[in-house]
Amino acid sequence: MKIKFLGTRGYIEPKSKKHTMYTSLMIYHNKNKIMIDCGENWLKKLKRLQPTSIFITHAHPDHAFGLKEGSFCPVYATKITFDLLKDFPIEKKYKKIVTIGKKTKIDGITFEPFEVMHSIKAPAVGYRITFNKKAFFYVPDVLWIENRKKAFKNILFYIGDGATIKRVMVRKDKKTNQLYGHANISSQLTWCQKENVKKMIITHCGSDIVKNEIKAKKEIIELAQKKGVEAILAYDGMTLEI
Numbered sequence: 001m002k003i004k005f006l007g008t009r010g011y012i013e014p015k016s017k018k019h020t021m022y023t024s025l026m027i028y029h030n031k032n033k034i035m036i037d038c039g040e041n042w043l044k045k046l047k048r049l050q051p052t053s054i055f056i057t058h059a060h061p062d063h064a065f066g067l068k069e070g071s072f073c074p075v076y077a078t079k080i081t082f083d084l085l086k087d088f089p090i091e092k093k094y095k096k097i098v099t100i101g102k103k104t105k106i107d108g109i110t111f112e113p114f115e116v117m118h119s120i121k122a123p124a125v126g127y128r129i130t131f132n133k134k135a136f137f138y139v140p141d142v143l144w145i146e147n148r149k150k151a152f153k154n155i156l157f158y159i160g161d162g163a164t165i166k167r168v169m170v171r172k173d174k175k176t177n178q179l180y181g182h183a184n185i186s187s188q189l190t191w192c193q194k195e196n197v198k199k200m201i202i203t204h205c206g207s208d209i210v211k212n213e214i215k216a217k218k219e220i221i222e223l224a225q226k227k228g229v230e231a232i233l234a235y236d237g238m239t240l241e242i
């Protein structure tokens with residue numbers, strides 16, 4: 001199994017050579033090409049990409065609006081995400097609902113969605129992905145992972161949210177007091193430290209990273225070293241063999 005970071009940019013204006021396309025991951029295995037997230041700027045590239053399945057984490061434009069014109073392969077998402085995308089012409093036969101706590105298996109690869117805090121309007125999930133007893137966790141947008149212990153159990157690495165390094169991007173809904181936004185990289189490294197995860201790969205890069213990658217990299221590596229975690233900054237096109 002091979003994974004490729006198709007895109008690593010967050011929902012921000014600035015972009016760079018390394019972070020142009022909205023955050024998306026492709027898993028290659030046998031004849032399968034399983035895409036996780038399909039943001040707005042993937043719309044015109046989907047045909048050439050030819051994924052065989054698409055998983056969606058949540059209904060924000062940078063994760064799901066590449067499906068505006070529908071899909072030619074199965075799309076896996078939670079019921080609430082499909083409800084939010086109801087105006088997109090995705091054929092009924094291609095709508096596959098995923099449920100928290102239930103696993104979906106495609107050609108020996110298991111996908112298990114976990115509930116995460118991130119958005120009130122567009123509830124999000126992260127996926128624990130397992131193949132040949134090797135697992136990793138993927139969540140591009142996250143403020144908090146429910147059931148993190150289970151999500152991170154024995155994973156090789158955690159692929160997380162690079163929206164900010166130390167800045168706090170948390171807001172509170174005035175009506176419900178619910179929190180939403182993004183956890184910074186510093187907090188996510190602490191999650192890795194607590195759950196004994198040795199490596200974090202950073203995607204969904206925010207302006208801290210995209211505007212000055214060299215400075216950001218130095219800062220992130222220092223933070224990671226303090227917590228005993230290895231940090232890797234992903235870039236568009238980066239591949240890993242698993």
Ligand SMILES: [Zn+2]
Binds near residue numbers: 010063141204
């Ligand atoms: Zn996003």
Ligand SMILES: [Zn+2]
Binds near residue numbers: 058
């Ligand atoms: Zn989002």
